[in-house]
Amino acid sequence: MVQLATLRARHPGAWPAAGGGRDQWSAPKEAPPEDGAAAVRAVLCEVLDPELPISLVDLGLVYGVAFDRGAARIDLTFTATACPCMDFIKQDVRDRVSLEPWVRSVEIREVWHPPWTTSMITERGRKQLRGFGVSA
């Protein structure tokens, strides 16, 4: 017999990242934030790259965030022009941001300039990647 509580305590790392981190999304904020753009950026910190366990913000893919009367606009780039994960990333961004009741619409603009390089990964992202055994 396997007791899941025991198993979880003994092997906390054993669970595959279900939902690509969707299970870790925080509850939406009820009240509209004072700084909408900053709040959108904050929730984007919960959206993970489909392969690496770091957020799109820490990976340096979010080039800009604008927010005006409920309309969020996100300038997003990708690590490669034909990245096979583009669809997932956009869907995750859309789903996470629109989870907030004060967001009425989400527009994603694909931006290719400047081209993404590993130098755009934040210090926190670099640290997380090293912890995972990847150097960037």
Added chain:
Amino acid sequence: MPEYADYELTAQERKAKELEAEAALKAKVQGGYILESPAEMTPGYRKALVVQLTVQADTELMSAPAYWFAARHAPTANTQVSAHAIIQDELAHANIAYRLLEDLGESKEQLVYGREPHQFKHPYGFDQPLDNWAELVVANGFFDRAGITLLGDVHRNTSYGPLKRALVKVDMEETFHLRHGEVWMRRLVRSGRTASALLQRCVDWMFPMTVEWFGLPDHLKRHSGQLDYRLKGLTNDELRQVWMASTVPLCERLGLKVPAHYCERLDEYVLDYPFPCEYDPDAKQWLFAEGEISWNQVFERWKGRGPMNEIYVESIRRSRDTVASWFN
């Protein structure tokens, strides 16, 4: 080569010495020791590692043709790219495992081209046809999740250093495959009744297929070299539970029925069908009504291989002789 002094020993003494060496290595790896070269291995350790790596390599290799046949059903150019990115990853993962086997003196050439199709050691699930896009994405959601459950455990616990490092890349890419499965399962459910029904049909045959993949239950498995040599950390039943603990809630969230539920009293997932049971590969149906069968019957079915076994193996090897002939 045995040392000269060993020739003085009787067969019995030699056997005792070998057992002592095996026990010493087991104790050492249980204490956290990481082996870096085949020179440090005992015959028992090497054998257990070769079996583990062969299953790993063959599983990755045979997933490629299974997914490749199914990728023809991709609905758009973008999804075609995603599906083929997964196939390319799987071939690379196979290559990594065969490469590690070569370090242990095995031949990749012999393993890939020298065996009969039924001698490959991949799970029975990768002998089955994936006939539409829904089956491919559920394979990503279920089979790749089984892969990441098994290999993630090896990654965290293995006492073989080269394998531990190689699995960093493998695990990250398997996460992408799992995401591909989940995202598409969610999309198909949202799209309406036709796709939902198709998805349910996939779950009906692929859920028990993956549950069986984790193998003999712990109470029937008397001995595991892989655990003793710390080539993995969790038992078969524990791994099966980890898989169910993420798969069952996913299906429930999507409104898909699965023949398993969480039992609070036992604090584990419980199957709602006779396990193990017989499978009809032509109808893609588990014969729940016929009741429980023995694990020997399961092993017989696995050994007999499934309907796509020869086709998948040949799809990988078919052009080799033709191209070789151009060079002669």
